[in-house]
Amino acid sequence: MELNLNIPSWSDLRFWLPEAILCITFLVALLGDLVVRGRRTWVPFAVSVAGLITAGAYAVAAMNHGLDAGQFQGHTIMGSLMIVDGMAGFFRLLFIFASLVTVLFAWTSEEIMGKRRENKGEFYALTVLLTAAMMVMAEARDLLMLFLSMEAVGLISYVMAGYMRTSLRSSEASLKYVLFGAVSSAIMLYGMSLLYGMTGAMEFDGIRNALISGTVDPFALLVVVVLILAGMSYKIAAVPFHYWCPDVYEGAPTPVSAIFSVGPKAAGFALMIRFFYTTFAAGTDAGTQLVQDINWPLLVAVMSVATMTYGNLVALRQTNVKRMLAYSSIAHVGYLLMGFVLLSSAGLASILFYLLVYTLMNLGAFFYVVAINNHLKSEELSDYVGIGFRAPWAGAMMVIFLASLTGVPPFAGFVGKFYLFTAVLDKQWFWLAIVAALNSVVSLYYYFKVVRAMFLSTPAEGTDMSPLKLHWLQYVVLAMLAIPTLALGLFFEEFKGLADMAIGMMGG
Amino acid sequence: MEGFLFWFCGSLMLLGSLMTVTQRSAVVSAVWLIFAFICAAGIFALLNASFLAVMQVLVYAGAIMVLFLFVIMMLQGPELEGERKLLKLPMWPAVAVPPMAIAVMIVGYLQNKGLTQWGPDAPESFGGPNHVAELLLGKYLLAFELISIVLLVALIGALAIGKDERKLPWK
Numbered sequence: 001m002e003l004n005l006n007i008p009s010w011s012d013l014r015f016w017l018p019e020a021i022l023c024i025t026f027l028v029a030l031l032g033d034l035v036v037r038g039r040r041t042w043v044p045f046a047v048s049v050a051g052l053i054t055a056g057a058y059a060v061a062a063m064n065h066g067l068d069a070g071q072f073q074g075h076t077i078m079g080s081l082m083i084v085d086g087m088a089g090f091f092r093l094l095f096i097f098a099s100l101v102t103v104l105f106a107w108t109s110e111e112i113m114g115k116r117r118e119n120k121g122e123f124y125a126l127t128v129l130l131t132a133a134m135m136v137m138a139e140a141r142d143l144l145m146l147f148l149s150m151e152a153v154g155l156i157s158y159v160m161a162g163y164m165r166t167s168l169r170s171s172e173a174s175l176k177y178v179l180f181g182a183v184s185s186a187i188m189l190y191g192m193s194l195l196y197g198m199t200g201a202m203e204f205d206g207i208r209n210a211l212i213s214g215t216v217d218p219f220a221l222l223v224v225v226v227l228i229l230a231g232m233s234y235k236i237a238a239v240p241f242h243y244w245c246p247d248v249y250e251g252a253p254t255p256v257s258a259i260f261s262v263g264p265k266a267a268g269f270a271l272m273i274r275f276f277y278t279t280f281a282a283g284t285d286a287g288t289q290l291v292q293d294i295n296w297p298l299l300v301a302v303m304s305v306a307t308m309t310y311g312n313l314v315a316l317r318q319t320n321v322k323r324m325l326a327y328s329s330i331a332h333v334g335y336l337l338m339g340f341v342l343l344s345s346a347g348l349a350s351i352l353f354y355l356l357v358y359t360l361m362n363l364g365a366f367f368y369v370v371a372i373n374n375h376l377k378s379e380e381l382s383d384y385v386g387i388g389f390r391a392p393w394a395g396a397m398m399v400i401f402l403a404s405l406t407g408v409p410p411f412a413g414f415v416g417k418f419y420l421f422t423a424v425l426d427k428q429w430f431w432l433a434i435v436a437a438l439n440s441v442v443s444l445y446y447y448f449k450v451v452r453a454m455f456l457s458t459p460a461e462g463t464d465m466s467p468l469k470l471h472w473l474q475y476v477v478l479a480m481l482a483i484p485t486l487a488l489g490l491f492f493e494e495f496k497g498l499a500d501m502a503i504g505m506m507g508g
Numbered sequence: 509m510e511g512f513l514f515w516f517c518g519s520l521m522l523l524g525s526l527m528t529v530t531q532r533s534a535v536v537s538a539v540w541l542i543f544a545f546i547c548a549a550g551i552f553a554l555l556n557a558s559f560l561a562v563m564q565v566l567v568y569a570g571a572i573m574v575l576f577l578f579v580i581m582m583l584q585g586p587e588l589e590g591e592r593k594l595l596k597l598p599m600w601p602a603v604a605v606p607p608m609a610i611a612v613m614i615v616g617y618l619q620n621k622g623l624t625q626w627g628p629d630a631p632e633s634f635g636g637p638n639h640v641a642e643l644l645l646g647k648y649l650l651a652f653e654l655i656s657i658v659l660l661v662a663l664i665g666a667l668a669i670g671k672d673e674r675k676l677p678w679k
Contacts, residue, residue: 081651122668136654
C-alpha cells in the first residue's frame with residue numbers, strides 16, 4: 001500500500017495572497033472580538049478595514065505586475081483548481097472595494113450596530129470572508145471549486161441576511177434565502193453531476209475538450225446547460241429565479257442588501273463568464289464557436305429580456321425605496337446579461353465595465369437609504385418627501401446615483417450602457433437593443449419618483465423639516481462613490497481599457 | 509445484473525427521498541433519509557467504490573443522522589408569522605425543473621440503452637481508500653480547506669443568529 005500523494009506546489013499560493021490575507025483577517029477579527037468582548041467594539045471593525053486595505057494593496061500590486069509583464073494569462077493555483085488571470089484580478093479589486101465601503105458604512109448604520117452600539121464583530125468578520133469567497137468564485141475553473149465557492153458565498157449571505165435577529169423581517173429574509181438557495185444549489189449540482197458523468201472531467205478545459213471531441217448526447221447536454229444556468233441565475237437573481245431577491249433585500253439590514261446587490265451578483269457574472277466561455281464556447285474573439293451547437297446565447301437572451309422588463313415594470317409600482325432598488329437591481333442584471341450572449345470580448349469587457357459602474361452607483365443609492373434609515377427608521381417613499389432639503393449634500397449625491405442608474409449623460413451609468421449597447425449592436429442583436437432601450441426609458445420614471453419626493457414634492461403641514469445630522473464617515477463614503485460615478489462619466493477611457501485588458505487576459 | 513441492481517437501488521433511493529420530503533413528521537422524514545442514504549451506499553458499492561460505500565453508511569446514515577435526530581428532538585420549532593406565506597410563493601420553476609430533468613433522462617435511457625456509459629473508464633483503484641486519500645490530500649487539497657471554511661462559517665453563523673434568545677421577537 002503506497003500512497004501516491006501528488007501534492008501540488010505550495011509556491012503557487014503566493015499568487016493567492018489577497019485571499020489568504022482575507023481569510024486570516026477573518027480569524028483575527030473574530031478572535032479580537034472575543035478577546036475584547038463588550039468593551040472596544042471598534043477592534044473587529046479596525047481589523048477588517050486593515051485586512052481589506054492590505055489585501056487590496058496586494059491585489060493592485062499583482063494587477064500592476066501582471067500588466068507590466070505584458071502577459072497576465074494567469075497563474076493556476078495548486079493544480080488546476082483556480083486561476084488568477086486578468087479577469088480574476090479585475091474582480092478582486094471590485095470585491096475588495098465594495099466590501100471596504102460597505103464595512104465603513106456599516107460602522108455608522110444603526111441597523112447593524114444596534115441602538116446602543118452593542119458588539120457586532122461577526123458582521124465585519126463575515127463581510128471580509130464573503131469577499132474572499134467571492135474572489136474564489138471569480139477564480140474557480142473546476143466544478144468542485146465552483147460549487148464550493150458558491151456555497152461559501154451562499155452560507156455567509158444567509159447569516160448576514162438574518163443579522164438583525166430582533167427583526168422578524170430579517171429572519172424571514174434569511175429563511176427564504178436559505179430555502180431558495182438550497183433548491184437552486186441542488187438543481188445546479190444535478191446538472192454538474194450529469195456533466196461530469198458525460199465528460200469525466202471536473203476542470204473546465206477538460207470538460208471542453210471532452211465536449212469538442214463530441215461523444216456526448218446533445219439533448220442531455222442541453223439539459224445540463226439549463227440546470228447549471230438555473231443555479232447560476234439564482235445567484236445573479238435573473239428571472240425566473242429572482243423570487244428571493246426583493247424579499248431578501250427588503251428584509252436584510254440595508255448595508256447587507258447593499259453588498260448583496262453588487263458583490264455576489266458580480267461574482268456570479270464572473271463565474272458564468274468563466275464557465276460558459278471556457279466550456280461551452282471554443283475559440284477566441286473573432287470566431288467563438290458554440291460547442292455542440294447548444295444555443296445557450298439565445299436562451300440567455302430571452303432571460304435577459306424577461307429579467308429587465310420584469311424588474312423595471314414591477315419597480316414602477318413599489319412604494320418602498322429599498323424594495324424598488326431591489327427590483328432595479330434585477331433590471332440591471334437584465335442589461336448585464338445582454339453582454340453575456342454576444343460571444344465577443346467586447347461584450348464581456350462591457351459587462352466588466354458596467355459592473356464597475358453599477359457597483360459605484362448601486363452601493364451609493366443603498367447607502368443613502370442606510371443614512372436616512374438611521375434617522376427616519378423607514379424606507380417608505382412617502383416618508384422621503386422633502387428629505388433632500390434636510391440633508392442637501394447627501395441628497396445631491398443620491399440624485400447623482402439615481403441619474404446614473406437611469407443612464408442619463410454625463411454620468412457613469414450612461415457610459416456603461418453606451419458600451420453595452422454598442423457591443424450588442426455590433427453583433428446585430430437589434431431586437432435585444434431595442435427592448436433594452438425601451439426599458440431604460442421606463443426606469444427613468446421610478447428613479448425620478450424618488451428624486452421628486454426628495455426635492456420637488458411639498459411636504460405636508462407639520463412635517464419635521466429640521467436638518468438631518470449625518471455621520472461624517474457617511475459623507476466620506478458617499479463621496480467616495482459619487483465622485484467616481486461623476487468622473488467615470490467623463491474620464492472613462494482608462495477604466496474601459498482596464499476592463500478590455502482584463503478580458504483580453506482571461507486564461508482558458 | 510449490475511444494471512438491474514442500479515435501477516433497484518436508484519428507484520428505492522428516489523422513493524426514500526420522496527418520502528423524506530412528503531412526510532409531515534420530522535422524525536419519520538429523518539428515518540426515510542437514512543433509507544435513501546443506504547441506497548446511495550448501494551450505488552457506490554456497485555461502482556466498486558467500497559470505501560465510499562462504507563463511509564456513506566458510517567458517516568451519513570450513522571453519525572450525521574444521529575445529529576439530525578438530536579436537533580429535531582431539541583428544536584420545538586417556533587411558529588413564524590411568515591411561515592404560511594412562504595409556501596404560497598410561485599416556486600414553480602424551482603419545483604418543476606428536477607422532475608422534468610429526471611423524466612428526460614429516463615426516457616433518453618429507454619430509447620437508447622447503449623447510453624449506459626457516457627464517460628471514460630474509471631481508474632483501477634477507483635473509490636478505494638488510497639484513491640480517495642490521493643484526491644483529498646493531493647489534487648483537491650485546497651477545495652478540502654475551503655470546505656473547512658464553509659463549515660466554520662456555518663458554526664459561527666449558527667452562534668451569531670442563535671445566541672441570546674431573550675430578545676427574540678417570538679419569545
